[in-house]
Structure formats: structure tokens, C-alpha cells
Amino acid sequence: MTQFVSIVTPVHDTALSFLPEAFASLRAQELPDGWEWEWLVQVDGGKQTDVPVDIREDSRVKVSDNRRGGPGVARTLAWGRSRGELVKVLDADDILPAGGLARDIEVMETHPSVGWTVCRVLDLMPDGSLRHNTLGDPEAGLLARGNLYAYWKSTHRPQVHPASLCVRERLIAEAGGWMALPASEDTALLMALDVMADGWFIGETGLHYRKHQGQTTAHPDHRSGAEWEARMAAIRKHAEALARRHLIT
Template sequence: MQQSQTEKLKPVQLSPLPETPTVSVLISNYNYARYIGETIESVLCQTYPHFEIIVCDDGSTDNSCEIIETYVQKDNRIKLIRKKNAGVAIALNRAYEQSKGEIVCILDADDLWINNKLQKVIEAFKCNPKSGFVIHNVVEIDGQGNYVKLAPKLERLASGWMAPYALANGGLVKHIPPASALCLRREITNLIFPLNPAMVRNTDSLIYRLAPLITEIAAIEEILSKFRLHGANATSAKTITPDLIERGQVSAKLVHEEQKKFLQDFYGSEIADQLTDQHQNIIFCHECYLLSRLKKESKAARAKAHQRLITHPEFNTTFSWYKPHRWLVQYDLPDVLFTFLFQQIYGQGHLKRLGKWLLRKKLNASFVHG
């Protein structure tokens, strides 16, 4: 990670892009032979042709590399790096070392891009010359490529200069999509990479939690990628458990520490000290309350977590009355009622399964009659 010196919190100044900038597509792959070919094809079908694809295989034990090699032999824009299994962060670091493009895009080995994604991203960077970070919306698909739902994953996207908000909000900027929708100028990635290899889960959060601290965000509301949910990725977990929440919080703590170090290196201690702790983050407060209930902590501990959540300044905007999540956390419900509602919202309760079945029927009908 390069160091820079600046006197106050402000976006990095960016140089003008060339007329046809090269896009470096970084893919970390581990045992995704089932998906990697389709993922690469989604890049090769882009309407914008000036790109390179760098796939770092993280010690796959399936036939991923054989599949990737068939593409390498057919298109000199594709490069394969092989390494022993050591995690996504190191794989992305190795891919980044070999990249040369003025724009860097992350693509998970199981996700897909819409064919005009790169063209839209280039246009967004050129229309927003102060933005070194472009994001867009995504739609969820299942392991077979069927739509989980037709609506975008995010109701809205973050945009603009969000660093002051991030400092006051425990380091979090909400409404940022997952890895395959993250696109950055090289001036920004040069300051972020290499990623901390200790970050073995949710590695993309290192990117989207550091980039807003140094550059403006430009948002494309359009859906430009398909985010795959399946049994092999962490995001597809069907039921939220205490273990899942705690593992996520371990990753979040590491990211928060990385943010603190990054701010110290880039801005100095005066700015770094302005980064608030994670209890200023509504999502963290929500997780802490759920943990207190799921782990059956003492009434005092539960009451403290509940009070911290419902008095958070963003509670009403995050948990609006029409969302079922509000009814789960608004009041400190009796255990029996809490458990029932939790299973319907975050588990595999009967009402949730019924809702999914009705949604699948609706989606299938829309494709038949569409």
C-alpha cells in the first residue's frame, strides 16, 4: 500500500483518462469449474473490447485450470496465474500485480456481467472525472442461473464524497454492492493494494470500505451484473446463526482496524482519530442485538444492546415500519415470539418458505408469458 500525505480529508486528485482506457478484470478462483467458463464468457461478450482478464487460481482441486486454459489459448487478453491455496486476498494481490489497466474491476468467479457493463462503467468514469470508484446495481440469481428475484439487490446506491459520513459511522458506507460491481481507477487501487492476506472472508469489503475514504463514488443505478447465490458461497447462507454473525463481526473488526491504519498512513493521526467505533454503525448494533437474543445473554446485556439499537440515529430509516425486521427489533419481545419471527425473517420458517415458493411461481409465470 502506497503512502501519501495530505493535510485534511479530501478526495484524491485524478488524472484524465485516455480515450480508450484498458480495463483490468481481476478474478480469484477456487474450485468454481462449474461457473468459471460462463463468468469468463460474460467478459468476452462485453461491448467494450479494451480489457484484460487476469485469473488467479487459488489452488483449485477441480478442473478449473483446464477450463481457464482453453480460454487462454483462444484469447491473448486472458492470463492465468496458478498458486497454492492461501485465500482470496492473496489471489487478488497476485492478479493485481500482473494488471496494467487504467481501470480495475473485480469479478467473482461465479458471477456474471451484463454485456454493456464495461461500456457503462467507462462512461460513468468519464462523466464523473473526480470519482475514482464506480458502483452499479446487481440482481440475484441461483446456482442454475435462475433469477431469485427481479428487483435490484439494493434499493439505492451510495454516491458522492462519503468519507466524513464513514468516519462518523464506524467506517461503514451503506448501499454499496458486492465485489463484481466494484470498479476503480488505478490511482485508487494503487493506494489500497496489496490487500491484507489475513482477510480470508468478505475480502471485497476491504476495497469498498477503503476506497470511499479517498475518492468520490459514482453510482450507476442500472443492473449490470448477476450476483450468484448458491451453497458454496458464504452469502447464500439460508439461516442466520450466532456463528455466522460472529464470523462476520471478526471480519468487520479486521476491516475497521485496516481503515484505522489506512487513515493513519494516508492522512495522519488527526484524521485517523476521527474514525468512530463500530457501535456507531447501525448494522453492527443490529447484529449485536440479534446475538444477545440468539445466545440468550443476560437481561441486562440484552437491554443494553436493544437500547443502543433503537436509539441509533439511523434506526427509523433502516428499519421502516413496513419492513418485518422492524417488528422483530422494535420491542424486546418475549423469547417465544422473537424466535418465531426470527425464523420467518432470517431462518427457514414456514411463512418464509411459502413466500419463496410463491415468488418462484411468479417469476416462472413472468418468463412464460413475457
């Protein structure tokens, strides 16, 4: 019986030009026997036809669109169309190195109690060079439930890169999908997952995270101000409600 990993990708106008590179990196992935991928591309505030025709014609790709709702809304709508038992995040402007998906699947199959994985990330700079992301990677292996959230509460930094997330679909359903935030919705989901289930950090590089001026994290409100304070409060309230349900204090 075929098992699916569903890759969810929100895209808006400034990132459309990067989609072909993301698609090429996805096509190059080699999966374990019995596994296939599907790609759920969600055009936020645009049209399906904004996506290049060669991508839309691939039978493994499912493209849809929605009125502009922001990245959290687009991710949740893409997930709503998925059929995989595993869900993998891939931003439209990022690239999956060889072996990235296979390592996610291997961890999930080998460790059934693990609910999600993240991995080492390299920043893809505008000049094409790769630099190690500076979040401060933990040791490879088990990420005990609640530890990442404790780190985030004291720093408001996630320690690992949420753009590299792979998660069991049932946990996204329990968390309610991605929060409808203008940014940090990926961090919000990661913090929710961390208080719900153990995770796993993969020490090999599994994502090239593109740095460019059009990305959400380049916005001046991303790291300070009233919007930032409200985002952080929403992330905390959501995670702590789930922590109480899962008996973490």
C-alpha cells in the same frame, strides 16, 4: 493509444464450473473506442490447467495460480499482474450484463475526480431467476467520500455491492490491494476506497451475482462469531487509518 480495463477474477475449485459463463459475459461486452479488456484469472490452490483450454487460449486472458491463500490473496496477485488504469472485479461465479463495463468506463472518463464505481446488482438464483439485491441501493450518482463507511460502521453492511466494483488502479495501490481475510476482503477494499475518494453509483444493473451453496458468504462463520468480529475490526482499523491520512474523521 489503447487503454485497458483489467478484470481480476479469483477462482477456487467449487467455482471453476462457472468460469465459462463469466467468460461468455465478458466476451459479449462492447467497450468505448480506444478501450480493451484483459482478464486476470487467478487459480487459488489449484493449477492453471484447471481453467478450460478455450479460456486459456484467448490472448486477452492471463491465467496464473498460487498456493491456497484465500480470496484476498488471489485478488491481490491477479491485480499484481494487471496493466490497466482501471481494475474491475468479477467473481468467477458471476455474470456481467450487456453494457456493464462500458458504463464503468463512461463514468470514469466523464468524472475524473471519481475514484471508483459500483452499480445495481441482481441476484442470480439457482433456478436461473433474477432478484433485486436487498442491500438498499442509494440514489444513482455521486457517492460522497466517507458516507458509505459511516453507513457500514452503524450496520456492518456495505449498502452497495462490493462485487460490482470498478476502481482506478492507483487507488488500489495506495490501499495495499485486498486484505488477507478469509472473507469480506471485497468489503474491506470498498470501505478503504470510500474514505480515500468519491465514488459513483450506477443505477443500471451491472452485475448478476450468483447465489449458490459453494460461495464464501454461505459459510456459517460469515455473519457471526469470533472470526466475524476480527474481520470487522480489521476492516475498521484499515479504513480509519486511511481516513486519518485523507483528513476524514
